[in-house]
Amino acid sequence: MKTLFSTILIIVFAIGIHAQSRFENAKKQASQNKELILLNFSGSDWCIPCIKLHKNIIETDEFKKLETENVVVYINADFPRNKKNQLSQELKKENVSLADQYNRKGLFPYTLLLDSEGKILKSWEGLPSESVLAFSKEIRDIKENQK
Template sequence: MKTIISAFLWAVFSIFVHAQSRFDKAQKDAADHHKLIVLNFSGSDWCVPCIKLHKNIIDTENFKQLSTDNVINYINADFPRNKKNQLSPEMKKENALLADQYNAKGLFPYTLLLDSQGKILKTWEGLPAENASAFCKEIKDIYQQKK
């Protein structure tokens, strides 16, 4: 009987672990390691400002260093249109849920800086005016204030 109960509990636990979203994992990691979360809504294959944002900020060493330095967890909620770039149904569902919660207006690109509880600390609508260095400095400054 103990074996059956143990197997059942293990199965339920396994389902729960796999059901966790990227955002849930990012929140837990942010809480455990005192990080912030950068959530970016983009249309990677149709939104020109989104493409520029990724090229000029997200894909830079300055931004990547924020993750390396344990300042942020980065999540990209992408909404591609081209058939060849389509996401898995699970990823589409997760991105839609994030959009419902954080991007009701459907802005692209739209970037949010969140604490580990999901509270919005800062938002950027459209392509930020700052370069990568200034963008990252702003995040670091907010991180230092939250410490």
């Protein structure tokens, strides 16, 4: 009987952990570490400005410092079109939910800087015109003003 109860408890616990979304986890992490959340909506295999944004900003060492220095938690809500790039059903569902909440116009790329509760602090429609250094500095400045 104890074994059956333990097994059921483990299964319920595992489902509960798995059911937590990346966004909920990001909000918790941001709250604990006093970080901001950078949410990016992209079409990674069809949207040229999205591809440029990732190459010229998101994938750079300068941007990665924002993550390693506990400035931002980064989430990419991707909407690829090519069959070979399709996401899991769970991830698709989460991305649609994020789009329903934050990107009802369906803009790509669309980047939001959020506080740990999910409140929008800044948004960028399309490819940001500033350099990665200016983009990172703007995020750092916003974080400093949050204190």
